[in-house]
Amino acid sequence: MASMRDIKRRKESIQSTQQITKAMKLVSTVKLQKARTRAESAKPYFQKMYDTVQSILSKSGNIEHPYLTFNGSEKKAVIVVTSNRGLAGGYNNNIVKLVADSGLPKESVEIYGIGKKGIESFERRGYYIASDDSDIINEPLFSDAVEIGRKVLDAYAAGEIGEIYLAYTGFKNTVVHTPEFIKLLPVEVKAEEESEKKSQAPMNYEPEAEESLDLLIPKYINSIIYGAFIEAVASENGARMQAMDAATSNAEEMISTLSLAYNRARQGAITQELTEIISGAEALN
Amino acid sequence: MADKTFRLEIIAPDRIFYSNDIYMVEYNTVEGEVGIYADHIPMTQIIAPGRLIITERNEEKQAALLSGFVEITPEKMTILAEAVEWPQNIDVNRAKEAKTRAERRLSSEQGGVDIGRAELALKRAITRLDVAGK
Numbered sequence: 194m195a196s197m198r199d200i201k202r203r204k205e206s207i208q209s210t211q212q213i214t215k216a217m218k219l220v221s222t223v224k225l226q227k228a229r230t231r232a233e234s235a236k237p238y239f240q241k242m243y244d245t246v247q248s249i250l251s252k253s254g255n256i257e258h259p260y261l262t263f264n265g266s267e268k269k270a271v272i273v274v275t276s277n278r279g280l281a282g283g284y285n286n287n288i289v290k291l292v293a294d295s296g297l298p299k300e301s302v303e304i305y306g307i308g309k310k311g312i313e314s315f316e317r318r319g320y321y322i323a324s325d326d327s328d329i330i331n332e333p334l335f336s337d338a339v340e341i342g343r344k345v346l347d348a349y350a351a352g353e354i355g356e357i358y359l360a361y362t363g364f365k366n367t368v369v370h371t372p373e374f375i376k377l378l379p380v381e382v383k384a385e386e387e388s389e390k391k392s393q394a395p396m397n398y399e400p401e402a403e404e405s406l407d408l409l410i411p412k413y414i415n416s417i418i419y420g421a422f423i424e425a426v427a428s429e430n431g432a433r434m435q436a437m438d439a440a441t442s443n444a445e446e447m448i449s450t451l452s453l454a455y456n457r458a459r460q461g462a463i464t465q466e467l468t469e470i471i472s473g474a475e476a477l478n
Numbered sequence: 479m480a481d482k483t484f485r486l487e488i489i490a491p492d493r494i495f496y497s498n499d500i501y502m503v504e505y506n507t508v509e510g511e512v513g514i515y516a517d518h519i520p521m522t523q524i525i526a527p528g529r530l531i532i533t534e535r536n537e538e539k540q541a542a543l544l545s546g547f548v549e550i551t552p553e554k555m556t557i558l559a560e561a562v563e564w565p566q567n568i569d570v571n572r573a574k575e576a577k578t579r580a581e582r583r584l585s586s587e588q589g590g591v592d593i594g595r596a597e598l599a600l601k602r603a604i605t606r607l608d609v610a611g612k
């Protein structure tokens with residue numbers, strides 16, 4: 194049996210770890226609440242944006258446009274949203290795995306990274322990192338999304354990349370976060386649901402359809418990227434809260450096992466001392 | 479004349495900015511200034527920086543509408559605004575600074591993509607200052 198001092202030292206170290214995990218859990222709980230309010234208030238905009246762009250595309254029939262058709266470049270840009278800090282369970286790992294398992298050949302992928310953890314893993318795996326904007330995930334602004342959007346769209350327009358994907362963690366609720374991998378460009382038009390489309394009045398464009406899409410699609414991309422940012426922030430804090438909660442209760446369990454061992458060892462030592470005193474006294478008689 | 483109302487929704491990235499039944503709305507698009515009444519044909523327009531004027535039942539509201547697009551359907555009208563501000567929320571000092579910055583960049587006469595960007599920034603700054611009444 195380990196000595197009393199060893200057990201005590203171990204217990205104390207676990208206790209201080211538990212204090213840290215407990216504090217981290219509280220911090221991420223507060224941050225989660227903030228991030229969740231933000232994510233929820235932003236939802237109508239993205240839903241509407243998505244619906245509008247889809248309905249424009251489906252109503253306008255077959256428009257020939259560079260944003261809608263494949264431009265022939267083999268390169269694929271993947272915007273990856275992860276966190277800057279670890280200790281969030283499988284949060285970052287899930288995203289990295291999702292991209293690695295997506296079936297895109299490693300050589301043709303260019304990573305536009307947001308979040309240090311994800312970028313580090315992709316570097317280790319030998320992916321090409323096209324850009325690193327890790328600092329923005331701490332407090333994502335709409336203008337940051339616009340900046341990233343412009344970067345990938347410029348590369349797309351220049352023919353350097355042929356497809357744009359986005360990998361982030363979607364926020365369903367406090368405990369459910371699902372890693373998402375979506376294709377941004379060329380835009381995929383969802384098959385029209387005939388049943389509910391009763392208003393088949395053709396859409397008019399001002400300016401012309403092609404020019405409109407030119408201006409609309411970047412806005413659409415930007416807003417999806419921004420939506421991904423704020424959902425990812427909420428998910429990150431949710432994941433960290435869960436991980437820290439689990440760590441705290443694991444520490445609790447270890448402490449109670451160690452307390453038991455410590456008390457046993459102490460009792461053993463007392464019994465041994467007593468036996469020694471008694472036998473010593475008997476030897477004197 | 480304008481006795482028929484229609485539903486207008488203005489949605490910003492972080493909130494629903496405005497939602498009400500109105501008589502008329504006026505704003506600026508890349509093709510010029512427009513005013514929309516009820517029963518307009520389906521239309522998609524791209525917004526250019528300008529003053530947004532909403533005519534409600536009893537009053538008129540104004541805001542600075544800087545970028546986004548408009549979708550008009552028979553059911554309602556939606557403005558998806560990347561940037562829209564009520565006059566009282568406009569940061570006048572920031573707009574003034576942005577205006578000076580944009581003017582400086584335009585007068586330095588360096589060609590390239592940045593000219594278009596600076597022009598747009600200047601338009602936004604001027605719109606903000608105009609709507610804020612400064």
